[in-house]
Amino acid sequence: DTGVSQNPRHKITKRGQNVTFRCDPISxxxxxxxxxxxxxxxxxxxxxxxxxAQLEKSRLLxxxxxxxxxxxxxxxxxxxxxxxxxxxxxxCASRLAGNTGELFFGEGSRLTVL
Amino acid sequence: xxxxxxxxxxxxxxxxxxxxxxCAYSNxxxxxxxxxKQESGKGPQFIIDIRSNMDKxxxxxxxxxxxxxxxxxSLQIAATQPGDSAVYFCxxxxxxxxxxxxxxxxILRVKS
Numbered sequence: 001d002t003g004v005s006q007n008p009r010h011k012i013t014k015r016g017q018n019v020t021f022r023c024d025p026i027s028x029x030x031x032x033x034x035x036x037x038x039x040x041x042x043x044x045x046x047x048x049x050x051x052x053a054q055l056e057k058s059r060l061l062x063x064x065x066x067x068x069x070x071x072x073x074x075x076x077x078x079x080x081x082x083x084x085x086x087x088x089x090x091x092c093a094s095r096l097a098g099n100t101g102e103l104f105f106g107e108g109s110r111l112t113v114l
Numbered sequence: 115x116x117x118x119x120x121x122x123x124x125x126x127x128x129x130x131x132x133x134x135x136x137c138a139y140s141n142x143x144x145x146x147x148x149x150x151k152q153e154s155g156k157g158p159q160f161i162i163d164i165r166s167n168m169d170k171x172x173x174x175x176x177x178x179x180x181x182x183x184x185x186x187x188s189l190q191i192a193a194t195q196p197g198d199s200a201v202y203f204c205x206x207x208x209x210x211x212x213x214x215x216x217x218x219x220x221i222l223r224v225k226s
Contacts, residue, residue, distance in 0.1 A: 004157075033213065042203050042216030043158065056212060091157055102148060103214055105157035 004106035006092050012112045013082055020078045021109040025094030032075050033103060034067055035091040043091055049075060050097055082113045124221045133191040135220045137204035142185060146207040148214065149178060149189045153200045161189070161202075191222075199224045 005024040013019050025032045030051050035043035046065070047057045051072035064082075069075040079086055089110050093103035127133045139147070145166040150158035164171045164178045164187075171178050177190040187204050201221050205214040 035216075040219070042205075042218050043214075045208075045213050045215065048213060093157075102160050102163060103158075105150075105159070107155075107157045 004092055004094055004104055006090075006106040006109050008109060009107065010110045010112075012114065014114050015084060016081055018078065018080045019082055019111060020076055021090050021092075021111075022074060022076050023092030023106060024074045025092070026104055027073075029094035029096055029104070030072070031095050031097050032069055033093040033095075034075070034077050035093065037089040037091055037108070038087075046077075079111070082111075084113045087111055087113045123218070124223065126223045126225060127194050129196060129224050129226050130193055133189075133194045133198070133222060133224075135189045135191075135202050135222065137187040137189075137217055139185050139187065139204070139206050139217075141206060141208075142182075144206045144208075146211070147178070147180065147187050148205045148207075149176075149187075150203045150205060150216075151198075151200045152203065152219070158203060194222075194224050196224045196226055198222060 004026060007022055011019055033048040034046040036046055037043045045058050046061050047067050048055060049069040052069050064080045067075060067077045077090060089108040091105055091108045093105045095103050148163040149161040151161050152158045162173045162176050162178050164180050166182060169180055175192045179188045191198055199222055201219045203216050203219045205216045208215045
């Protein structure tokens with residue numbers, strides 16, 4: 001297993017367009033997390049799944065953001081009608097529920113909205 | 115609400131010296147903390163963790179100290195190397211133990 005995989009690594013889009021990011025977690029991990037990170041800041045929690053169930057969403061997550069994990073394996077994060085303020089690094093992480101709090105992070109998907 | 119923050123945004127050290135990165139947290143109920151290292155363009159990488167029933171934990175060249183009285187966490191890096199240059203984050207296991215809450219980060223620059 002090569003760890004948490006995210007793609008695309010970079011995405012440049014025009015304001016108003018929709019974008020989708022994919023995350024493939026470590027295969028035996030049942031918990032999957034999405035974080036957002038802007039320059040000079042720590043990762044900010046967006047949402048997490050346990051298997052296919054989305055258990056928590058941040059209050060900061062607008063209606064334009066939606067995440068899915070349909071089969072409890074990979075996950076997608078879609079942003080509709082992108083705004084310049086959505087420009088950030090989107091990080092995915094996974095772990096086993098019940099284990100320590102350590103999250104294993106992917107390399108992130110960097111979004112630039114023009 | 116919960117918050118985890120750092121005292122120093124940037125730390126510059128000479129190669130071979132020891133580095134100390136500090137972190138303050140506000141949730142006295144937190145019982146698990148992690149330090150992550152993040153290099154430019156990469157995701158955060160686990161360094162070391164500590165539970166609240168411990169005051170100190172050592173790894174390879176790194177030591178984490180936890181002072182629950184003043185809600186303070188520190189990361190000590192011995193014999194700092196150029197490869198240690200990165201941003202360091204402390205993170206706290208949030209309410210109900212479901213997610214990590216990160217601080218803003220400290221930039222560590224190692225001068226050769």
